[in-house]
Amino acid sequence: MNPISFILGAPIKAQRQPQRLRAEPEELVQFKAYYEEHIEPLTRKFENHRVASLKALRGRLYTSLGILLGLALLILVFSLSGYLDIPWVFFIVLCLPFGWWSYRPLKRYKRDVKQEVFPKIFRYFGPDFIFSTSHNMSLTQLKRSKLLPGYDNAKFDDYVQGTYKGVEIAINELCLTKQVKREKSTETETVFRGVMVQLSSHKRFKGHTVVVKNRGGLVNFLSSSFKRLNRVKLEDPRFEKQFDVFSSDQIEARYLLTLGFMERLQSLANLFSGKIQCAFYEDKLLIMLQSGDNRFELGSIFNGATFEYEFSQINREMKQLFAMIEVLKLDQNIGF
Amino acid sequence: MEGLLLGLGLVVIITYLWYVSLIKKRNAVREALSGIDVQLKKRANLVPNILKIAQKFMDHEKSLLTEITALRTQVTAGYDLNDADAIKEHLGLAEQLNNKMGQLMVSVENYPELKSDKTMVQAMTTYSEVEEHISAARRFYNAAVSELNNAVEIFPGSIIASMAKVKVMPFYEADEASKTPIDASDYLK
Incomplete structure (x- = not known):
């Protein structure tokens, strides 16, 4: 089924046929076993929920369409006879509550999946893994990283927390927006959209060190500081070309950013098209990954509620994040 | 005349700014040097503990332990911060101590009892942590x-x-022994 056939009235039936679980060949057996034990038992209940939501959505869409068409007809008749002169913008505004009302069953279904199924999916990565849409990182703590750009509004989305190979992980989607005044209007501009990854560190540190995108030669010539942190010039010219490092402690910055770590951070930056910045502060490493992708989301509503796609997709995304820990060797008790 | 005065004023300003920048750079070196000394002091405080544990087990390494003790005393002795030669000697001694401590750590491998001693394991972990800090301080100093x-x-x-009277300063170089390329055949005999 697709959106057009759905609107045109194609029958909505429960889909029990499985899709395909996707994982690396070496973990596929374990992956399938986990799915069958923990996720598959939920699929029948949610498939019924999905079908009911789609039916409710279509019913409400038809009702809304009928009411709106009736209203449009009335407005047209009265406009033509000169009794009414309503601008068409009013009609568009009228569509909004109907749209909201029609979408509600779907929204409820998605919320229920995230509340009941996703936590089970995330427990695959470890017994202490939690997934939540209501939890979020402390914005004050994030602000203290000195990485956040100027913003007016912050909106958190999905939150994941757990431990991988002894490293405590917290992941939170974040969108930062700013009001920008144009000539005639004020527009909302997104200044950051992506994922914040907070990792515990086995190295202890007192100072504050940030690795930011290269600001350019001219800016660095004119200013050798960044939010009251001093510039740290490192030995690796390739790293210096890509990043600028600022710290409150010159020695500690070099203790944290060893030559090996710099190389690993560069390979990580290549994986994420260079849109990566990080901060070592308060005994944590905070990685800021800029990305337009909305992570940990539900697949198409028109597919059966087997959650195989979601499980495979989340597994792939989490493996990418775990690779970061391995690339940065945060799990090993050696110099970074 | 006005042009000459203007030119002269400009030269004075540029010379002064240059002087300021030189003094700032010299002070940065001194700051980096004091950073090294803080770390060397940490290591010097750690060495007696390691030697105390090592002495119980390492009967055949007496001369090495004595050398380390002597070097530690020399490294902790004061030196003239304005004298480039004194700094060079001080850093040289620190590197020699590092080298000897490295030898000691390798020798520990031959004493399984010592290697598994809890206090020794902890001391060695702390030592390697301090070594990492010294290495970071050296990078800052050399920069x-x-x-x-x-x-x-x-x-x-x-x-x-x-x-x-601002003079060039010596780099903190790695010990000559650690710079020599290793001939693998020596170990494969």
Whole structure:
């Protein structure tokens, strides 16, 4: 089924046929076993929920369409006879509550999946893994990283927390927006959209060190500081070309950013098209990954509620994040 | 006349700014040097503990332990911060101590009892942590020295430096022994 056939009235039936679980060949057996034990038992209940939501959505869409068409007809008749002169913008505004009302069953279904199924999916990565849409990182703590750009509004989305190979992980989607005044209007501009990854560190540190995108030669010539942190010039010219490092402690910055770590951070930056910045502060490493992708989301509503796609997709995304820990060797008790 | 005065004023300002920058660079080197000393002091405080544990087990390494003790005393002794030769000697001794401690750590491998001793394991972990800090301090110091030496040796900075008595500073170099390439055949006999 697709959106057009759905609107045109194609029958909505429960889909029990499985899709395909996707994982690396070496973990596929374990992956399938986990799915069958923990996720598959939920699929029948949610498939019924999905079908009911789609039916409710279509019913409400038809009702809304009928009411709106009736209203449009009335407005047209009265406009033509000169009794009414309503601008068409009013009609568009009228569509909004109907749209909201029609979408509600779907929204409820998605919320229920995230509340009941996703936590089970995330427990695959470890017994202490939690997934939540209501939890979020402390914005004050994030602000203290000195990485956040100027913003007016912050909106958190999905939150994941757990431990991988002894490293405590917290992941939170974040969108930062700013009001920008144009000539005639004020527009909302997104200044950051992506994922914040907070990792515990086995190295202890007192100072504050940030690795930011290269600001350019001219800016660095004119200013050798960044939010009251001093510039740290490192030995690796390739790293210096890509990043600028600022710290409150010159020695500690070099203790944290060893030559090996710099190389690993560069390979990580290549994986994420260079849109990566990080901060070592308060005994944590905070990685800021800029990305337009909305992570940990539900697949198409028109597919059966087997959650195989979601499980495979989340597994792939989490493996990418775990690779970061391995690339940065945060799990090993050696110099970074 | 006005042009001449203007030119002269400009030269004075530029010379003064150059002088300021040189002094800042020299102070950065001194700051980096004190950073190294803090770490060397940490290591010096750690060495007696390691030696105390090692002495119980390492009967055949007496001369090495004595050498380490002597070097530790020399490294902790004061030196003239304004004397480049004294700094070079101080850093050289620190590197020799590092080298000897490295030898000691390798020798520990031959004493399984010592290797598994809890206090020794903890001391060695702390030692390697301090070594990482020393290495970081050395990188900071060498970066600061490199900037200062460039400023002092390149004309016209060299003239201002000689007037201000700012001199080139020695790098903290790795010990010659650790720079020598290893011949694998020696170990494969």
